[in-house]
Amino acid sequence: MIDRRAMPYAVDAALRAVAIVPLRLGEPIEGPQVWTVAAEPPPHAMAKVLGMAPALQAALNCGPVRIHQVGRWIAIEVPRDDRRSVALGKMRADGLAVQIGVEPTGRRVTVDLGQPATAHALVAGQTGSGKSVALRALVWGLAQAPDEVELVLTDTDADTWRPFEQAAALRHAVVTDAGQADAALAAVVTEMELRLAAGGFDRHIVVAIDEVQTIGVGGRDAILQIATRGRKAGCHVVVATQYVRSDVLDRRLTDQLGARVLGRMQDGAAGYWAGSSAVSTLMGQGDVLVSLAGVEARCQVAWAPEGDRAWSRVPEAHHGIPAAPARIEEGVPAGPQQRSDDHEAIVWAMASGDEPGQAASATSIRQEFGVGTDRARRIRDDAQAALDMQTRATGATSLLRVSDHPRWAEITQMSRAVGG
Numbered sequence: 001m002i003d004r005r006a007m008p009y010a011v012d013a014a015l016r017a018v019a020i021v022p023l024r025l026g027e028p029i030e031g032p033q034v035w036t037v038a039a040e041p042p043p044h045a046m047a048k049v050l051g052m053a054p055a056l057q058a059a060l061n062c063g064p065v066r067i068h069q070v071g072r073w074i075a076i077e078v079p080r081d082d083r084r085s086v087a088l089g090k091m092r093a094d095g096l097a098v099q100i101g102v103e104p105t106g107r108r109v110t111v112d113l114g115q116p117a118t119a120h121a122l123v124a125g126q127t128g129s130g131k132s133v134a135l136r137a138l139v140w141g142l143a144q145a146p147d148e149v150e151l152v153l154t155d156t157d158a159d160t161w162r163p164f165e166q167a168a169a170l171r172h173a174v175v176t177d178a179g180q181a182d183a184a185l186a187a188v189v190t191e192m193e194l195r196l197a198a199g200g201f202d203r204h205i206v207v208a209i210d211e212v213q214t215i216g217v218g219g220r221d222a223i224l225q226i227a228t229r230g231r232k233a234g235c236h237v238v239v240a241t242q243y244v245r246s247d248v249l250d251r252r253l254t255d256q257l258g259a260r261v262l263g264r265m266q267d268g269a270a271g272y273w274a275g276s277s278a279v280s281t282l283m284g285q286g287d288v289l290v291s292l293a294g295v296e297a298r299c300q301v302a303w304a305p306e307g308d309r310a311w312s313r314v315p316e317a318h319h320g321i322p323a324a325p326a327r328i329e330e331g332v333p334a335g336p337q338q339r340s341d342d343h344e345a346i347v348w349a350m351a352s353g354d355e356p357g358q359a360a361s362a363t364s365i366r367q368e369f370g371v372g373t374d375r376a377r378r379i380r381d382d383a384q385a386a387l388d389m390q391t392r393a394t395g396a397t398s399l400l401r402v403s404d405h406p407r408w409a410e411i412t413q414m415s416r417a418v419g420g
């Protein structure tokens, strides 16, 4: 084991053994998973020094060494054999901005889903890299603001979300079944459409999905829709998977996931993203690269054992948590076409009245959609009921909260028909 005082000498000696050039070395900085030593190589030797990691690792007889450039300097990161974990309870959260861990320099790493470039997130890495722990760290922060954030949590494989089962921020019970996940995602897409039509929203909705490869085609399409159009409606997705392949993660989806937590991965998978090849030198168990709108930082993700006091910071629901939506059976045919047309018309009518809070008239619905008088009236009534409910729920006409609509289940099914 290399101790603090011996560190620069050990690195210096190793560099001399393998290297070619004299280096000015800085004081070593103690991070949770690595020691970082800054070094200033002569400019002409920069490329050579950057390529020395494997030789340095052999000379120091340690785990994977990472060397990267920071301006004129290089940072040499040497794994500690006495790694420390980072206490989740020390992290802070403010609405959608959540500290999820610390850099080797001790600086906190904040993921902010409220920023346009990082509205949606990906957590990737091989088994044991710490994906589920990272998801929990992020959601732990979000769950502390139930007035601002509503959570939809799904995990069809393990029990990632156990600490959140009573969280006040839950939109409904944790989803553990793929069919249910499809229904929950379809409902979020519907709410997103309604919010986009109304041009406003009350709380953000964050859908966090562990093992996203277990989600069916319908659900994945919904995820793509939310990632593409959700931001303006306050709808966000956070997905985790170890399968970093284009058949699991559609490029159109990954393009939208501006916040990335990349755990240890094999080189092949790492190649999926240009610029993140260093992930194969990570040590696993929460040693990650966090990439925020393209800016990368190494990070040790915060963690708390089960039963830790940190978990009591998640506010619990006083009343029961609504059941998760009923599962959508694979292969059930979409509803009659007429219904999906109605859904579109209801959303349109909500947004197209003469006054705020007032649905469009049956006449204009008839003209817009070419439907008969009775159907136009029904559409108008549904749109008006949804608008009235928003007003009651929020006291404001521009804000939406429509999931208690008497025909909510049906509208959700309709959106499924539209999307499906």
Ligand SMILES: Nc1ncnc2c1ncn2[C@@H]1O[C@H](COP(=O)(O)OP(=O)(O)OP(=O)(O)O)[C@@H](O)[C@H]1O
Pocket: 085, 086, 125, 126, 127, 128, 129, 130, 131, 132, 133, 134, 158, 242, 284, 285, 286, 287, 300, 301, 302, 303
């Ligand atoms: N940030 C962390 N701090 C401390 N320990 C961690 C951290 N992340 C992961 N670990 C340890 O590694 C184990 C595996 O982590 P985790 O379950 O998050 O991996 P995973 O990537 O989700 O794996 P899988 O793909 O198998 O689900 C944890 O049970 C924990 O013991």
Ligand SMILES: [Mg+2]
Pocket: 131, 132, 133, 158, 210
């Ligand atoms: Mg996991």
